[in-house]
Amino acid sequence: MxxxxxxxxxxxxxxxxxxxxxxxxxxxxxxxxxxxxxxxxxxxxxxxxxxxxxxxxxxxxxxxxxxxxxLPPLLPTGSNNALVSGFMRTHKSKYEDEPTNETEFVAPNWFFKGFGDWLRMPGETLTVPAKAVALIEEPEVALVYVNDDEGTPHYAGYTFGNDLCDIGLHRQNPGWNPYCKLCDTSLTPWLFLGEPPQTVTGTTVIERAGVTAWEGPFDCGADALYFTVRDMADNLLEYPAVRRPGLVNYILLGADEASFHDGFRIADGDRITIDVKSHDVTLSNPVRFGGVPGTQ
Incomplete structure (x- = not known):
C-alpha cells in the first residue's frame, strides 16, 4: 500500500x-x-x-x-484551514434491512468534530470533558479531501482515527450530540493513497494501570457500511460550507459497536489502543478527563 x-x-x-x-x-x-x-x-x-x-x-x-x-495528513499548520467531521449510524449492523441498489439514498446524520489543529497524533493525550457521562472509542476510516482555489474538493486518500465521544450524553438527549462530540480525535499520520478500503479489521484494547481492562474486534471498511462511501461523501461535499478554497476536510465514516455496548466504561487515565491489523497501523492514546487540550 x-x-x-x-x-x-x-x-x-x-x-x-x-x-x-x-x-x-x-x-x-x-x-x-x-x-x-x-x-x-x-x-x-x-x-x-x-x-x-x-x-x-x-x-x-x-x-x-x-x-x-x-503531522496529521496534509494539515495546513500555518492557516489551520481544516475541518474534522463525520457520519453517525452508518454500519449495517445498526439497521434491520439491507440496502439495495434500488434504495433511494437518504443521508445519515452528520456532525462537526473540530478544527484541524484539534487532531491528536499517536501517543498524544485525548482530552474529554471533566464530567463526561460515558465515553466510547470509535475506530473509523477517515477520508481526506483538499479543496482547490475554486473550492472544488479533490480526494487525496484515507487514514484511520479514533472518534472518541460521550455516547452517554448523547443517550441522555440526542439533541446534545454536538456536545457529545467535543472530545479530542486522534488520527494516524499515514495517508494511504488509493480508494477507500472495502475491508478494515482490527482489535481495540483499553488498558487501565497498565493492564488490559477490555478488548474487542472492530470492522469499519466500506463493506460493513449501510451506505456507500461515494454517496455519503458526494452529498456532504455539495455544501458550500465545506467547499471553501484551500480547505482540508477530514471525514470520519462511522464506527460499529464498541466497548460501551459491551458494558465497559472508559475512565480517566485509561489508554486506548486501536490496532488496524488489516493495514498494519496502530493508534494508541491515553485519555484525560478535563485539563487543557493539546497538553501532555
Missing amino acids: SILFECEYEGERYAGFARPVPGQELTLHKVADGQVQAAIIAAGGAEAAVEALVRDTEAITVDGAAPLRL
Whole structure:
C-alpha cells in the first residue's frame, strides 16, 4: 500500500513516502506548508503528486529512528484551514434491512468534530470533558479531501482515527450530540493513497494501570457500511460550507459497536489502543478527563 506522510525535522517540514523503520535509511523531501496539497490538486491525484514531489524537491536521508514530529495528513499548520467531521449510524449492523441498489439514498446524520489543529497524533493525550457521562472509542476510516482555489474538493486518500465521544450524553438527549462530540480525535499520520478500503479489521484494547481492562474486534471498511462511501461523501461535499478554497476536510465514516455496548466504561487515565491489523497501523492514546487540550 502506497503512503504519504508529513513531518517536522530539525525545524523544517518534510514529506515522506514510506513508514520510518529504526535502523533503516529514510528519504525525506523538503516541502513548504501547503505544497503537498497543491501538488495533489495539480497532478490530479496523490500518487501522481508523489512522482512530482520526488522529482522537484530537495531530498535528505535520515535514520528511521530520527526524531520526527509527525503531522496529521496534509494539515495546513500555518492557516489551520481544516475541518474534522463525520457520519453517525452508518454500519449495517445498526439497521434491520439491507440496502439495495434500488434504495433511494437518504443521508445519515452528520456532525462537526473540530478544527484541524484539534487532531491528536499517536501517543498524544485525548482530552474529554471533566464530567463526561460515558465515553466510547470509535475506530473509523477517515477520508481526506483538499479543496482547490475554486473550492472544488479533490480526494487525496484515507487514514484511520479514533472518534472518541460521550455516547452517554448523547443517550441522555440526542439533541446534545454536538456536545457529545467535543472530545479530542486522534488520527494516524499515514495517508494511504488509493480508494477507500472495502475491508478494515482490527482489535481495540483499553488498558487501565497498565493492564488490559477490555478488548474487542472492530470492522469499519466500506463493506460493513449501510451506505456507500461515494454517496455519503458526494452529498456532504455539495455544501458550500465545506467547499471553501484551500480547505482540508477530514471525514470520519462511522464506527460499529464498541466497548460501551459491551458494558465497559472508559475512565480517566485509561489508554486506548486501536490496532488496524488489516493495514498494519496502530493508534494508541491515553485519555484525560478535563485539563487543557493539546497538553501532555
